Amino acid sequence: MMFKSHLSFGLLAYVLLFMNSIAIPFLGTLDRPGMTATVFFLIGLIIPDIDSPHSHVSRKVPILHSITNMFTRHRGFVHSIFTGVLVAIGIGFLLNLNNYDLAIAGWFFIGYLIHLSTDALTPHGVKPFAPFSPYTIRGPIRSGSTHEKIISLVVYSAALLLIARNFTTLL
Numbered sequence: 001m002m003f004k005s006h007l008s009f010g011l012l013a014y015v016l017l018f019m020n021s022i023a024i025p026f027l028g029t030l031d032r033p034g035m036t037a038t039v040f041f042l043i044g045l046i047i048p049d050i051d052s053p054h055s056h057v058s059r060k061v062p063i064l065h066s067i068t069n070m071f072t073r074h075r076g077f078v079h080s081i082f083t084g085v086l087v088a089i090g091i092g093f094l095l096n097l098n099n100y101d102l103a104i105a106g107w108f109f110i111g112y113l114i115h116l117s118t119d120a121l122t123p124h125g126v127k128p129f130a131p132f133s134p135y136t137i138r139g140p141i142r143s144g145s146t147h148e149k150i151i152s153l154v155v156y157s158a159a160l161l162l163i164a165r166n167f168t169t170l171l
Contacts, residue, residue: 001118001143001152003046003056008156009118010045010111014038015162017110036100037107040091044084044111048119051078079119080130084112 001009018032033041049055051068058064068078077083092105119126125138141148 001122001141001148003049005148005152005155006045006049006115006118008152008159010042010114012155012159012162013110013114014041015159015166019162019166031103033103033107037104040104040108041111044088044108044113045115046111047087048079048084048112048115051076076127077130079116079126079128081113081116081128082130082132084109084116088112 046055046057050057050061050064052058053069071077088105088109091108092102095102095104116126116128120128120137121139121141122143123138123140124143125136127134127136129135141151
């Protein structure tokens with residue numbers, strides 16, 4: 001999926017989660033996120049593409065792509081739940097050392113999972129259980145295609161409608 005599609009799906013998920021509290025084991029209840037949690041959500045949403053040389057994040061932070069590229073290929077190890085868990089645990093550890101809310105790591109992980117879910121909609125798919133399983137989840141939407149752009153627009157529109165419908169509740 002393209003950067004804008006990840007953002008569209010991420011916005012819809014964010015709005016849905018913002019309107020409801022959810023509980024994540026070890027991290028507690030994710031209530032309405034503050035600015036820091038929102039930033040970590042967005043980082044989780046875009047960081048898995050650090051392994052792609054043409055991604056938005058790799059072009060902005062090429063040194064991270066160079067380091068990642070030494071260990072994995074695009075949609076390899078970085079595009080797995082295991083990696084998302086490891087990074088979220090690392091973030092949680094650092095947050096705990098500095099007396100920050102651990103739920104921020106939960107918001108990062110949710111963003112990461114949304115990224116993996118949207119990439120699973122493409123024919124290339126993702127191996128969500130790597131390195132433990134070669135199982136791949138694939139979908140029919142070609143990255144960069146007209147279909148992707150239409151679906152992304154529909155998802156984005158749905159998110160905006162939810163925001164407009166619940167505007168006073170979201171404040």
